[in-house]
């Protein structure tokens with residue numbers, strides 16, 4: 001019917017069905033935030049609330065120097081061979097390193113110093129130049145601490161949450177890559193007690209209020225502790241991360257003052273996400289069939 005004035009009026013004569021206010025609306029086709037991204041935001045919010053600044057992690061490619069040598073990880077360490085690490089073919093080597101700092105790292109590996117015996121081996125520059133996919137975000141922490149040491153000292157709290165790559169056999173709970181979460185505090189007079197305190201604070205914000213610590217070893221931290229937390233709903237103790245105090249052999253060649261310590265800890269994003277969302281096969285975190 002054409003839109004004449006009288007036609008527009010005739011709706012008054014039409015019979016309308018009673019409006020059903022209980023009818024459900026049509027389901028909205030909406031997207032979902034991926035569980036990993038929701039947990040990443042949860043961790044980021046916790047770090048920001050605790051006064052931590054985020055480190056720039058936008059370089060998956062790293063030199064062996066920053067990923068290993070700067071951390072006092074010896075060149076013959078098993079983690080540094082191609083069974084555990086993805087080395088790059090092109091560009092296979094890094095271009096620039098701070099030469100004076102490289103000299104101090106070479107010396108502390110070969111003959112110690114700063115009160116350390118060192119490892120007593122021939123440190124090779126070619127090994128340090130090899131490019132790789134970073135195996136931990138601790139490579140970013142070493143860059144940040146070196147940069148901090150080039151200015152008059154001020155205490156800092158940094159965190160990072162990003163992808164790391166390990167050339168390992170994949171299985172139900174391990175992929176060749178995962179997201180590492182890392183926090184560090186750099187200040188004068190820090191002790192293991194401060195580390196235990198900040199870990200209790202950090203994990204209590206995740207609902208883990210009972211923590212236990214077990215002595216552990218990392219090449220770049222001494223002492224080191226594995227962290228366990230009692231998970232109420234699982235009703236059992238779960239391993240929730242690793243931690244320690246960066247060694248003087250790492251901090252002093254950077255130029256940090258002798259009375260400055262750095263406490264640090266790390267965990268993953270995948271494991272807490274799997275626990276928080278009840279996912280028992282890590283592949284269910286990825287791929288098309290996700291409906292978290």
Ligand SMILES: COC[C@@H]1[C@H](c2ccc(C#Cc3ccccc3)cc2)[C@@H]2CN(C(=O)Nc3ccc(OC4CC4)cc3)C[C@@H](O)[C@@H](O)CN12
Nearest residue numbers: 206239240241242243244264265266267268271272275276
């Ligand atoms: C090769 O994979 C290592 C990974 C990953 C990990 C381990 C250590 C570090 C580190 C470090 C570090 C140490 C010293 C200084 C700086 C960084 C980072 C990631 C998780 C670390 N882990 C881990 O995330 N477990 C975890 C964390 C949180 C959590 O939250 C609860 C649900 C609320 C539950 C579980 C422990 C285990 O899963 C472990 O089997 C697997 N680990």
